[in-house]
Amino acid sequence: MVNVNCNILQAVDKNLMIADKIFRSRLMVGTGKYETVQIAKQSIHASGASIVTAAIRRLQINHPFEEKSLFKYLDWNSLWLLPNTAGCTTVEEAVRAASLGRELCKKIGQSNNNFIKLEIIPDYKYLLPDPIGTLKAAEYLINKQYTVLPYIYPDPVLAKQLEELGCSTVMPLGSPIGSGQGLKHLDSIRVIIENAKVPVIVDAGIGTASDAVQAMELGASAVLTNSAIANAQQPHIMASSIQLGVQSGRLAYLAGRMNELTQAQSSSPIIGISS
Template sequence: MLDSPLIIAGKTFQSRLMTGTGKYRSVEEMQQSIIASGCQIVTVAVRRVQTKAPGHENLAEALDWTKIWMLPNTAGCQTAEEAIRVARLGREMAKLLGQEDNNFVKLEVIPDAKYLLPDPIGTLEAAEQLVKEGFAVLPYINADPMLAKRLEEVGCATVMPLASPIGSGQGLKTTANIQIIIENAGVPVVVDAGIGSPSEAAQAMEMGADALLINSAIALSQNPAAMAQAMNMATYAGRLAYLAGRMPIKNYASASSPLEGTITS
């Protein structure tokens, strides 16, 4: 079955799985996992690169940026003002790595240190300003259908609702709201945060999500490269199942074989 490519802000991608660069035990595991995932978009925490945080010291050289599209993110920002400033740094970082036309930013405004839940008001404020500055904004949000629609209206390139708290591995806890967001969105919906297993990844895609962003479930697994490959396959399987259309659910049994022509004694 032929599928259309994923298009974000006019740029075309064949893979519907995005991955990250954090939490890996080594740079080598990160490199192997990104290759195994088949992804074309990789998120990079701008602040961690700027401060040369562990695992991010040589990130610029660790990946082939001619093949992977960088998605700078504003992780660690607690206010809209901070996020806007870091987004600008991220755009310059992408240019230094040869991606002159890269205006993408994954917008995160998270003042909540315990649950890491995004601030809806700060996110909307930052998104409005960044869109004005020509950014392709991919906002990380709670699974709030009204906020998702408002962000789309101000010009965001996608919406990225969480499935459950980031890094928790709790799986799809916001299914009903994500379904509403998918039904009403005119931009790609990327399910982000909380997915812990390939079965959950497949389920999110079966719902009609356009793409997934998965980091912790891969990086914190016992074999990240193998898990990355599994997530790749699950993303594809879920997308194919969505396009195929599942059978209707019934309250009663339905025989697989017809009763006509059966042998009677």
């Protein structure tokens, strides 16, 4: 598939920067829920993502290259691993998982990778992140020289507090994890973006390409999705679609949309038209 937006985007946009590392793609993808390793590999490639995230608690840390492991099949020279603490319910669990994530990065040859996606979710029904636990864990991990990307409910005050602690991004949810409901918190996410001096990455709830477009048009720096791709009938096609959605939304944001009017306005001049 030819990427028609690529040349324009490269001409008008800078690459995504998180901490001191530059990434060419503003789409991040997960590694879970795929039916087979081959489908996962094909979809991740089609997404054009630079960053892939994986839940540390679901990985065999001591044997990451076992036959069925996706890690054996991905090119870690071109992809950057974002370990995440999904499944952790307490600060202590998240800190332990972060340490394991750092070790995993070393095993795949990314010894300078200190990135961690921080998720603390004690709520099994709605999967909402714990704001107090996230603050505590973020402060500890930042002091241990991690590059912390916290997953949060879209609370502008919490987002600013995490930024001021030293988090390298904030990652507000669009809607509940895995729901595919799209962006249900537009006003709050808009405020977070307006106030932030670090990248804002919309995470969770993306269901299709139009959701990614909407997030990027708001001014988000990037989008992270897993279920929208892995649960699609044709995952690799959806991955490509969401990639184009991210690029399209970014271009629209950079272009600056027209002002909304309260009434119609003719596209053609009426001067000189005979009655």
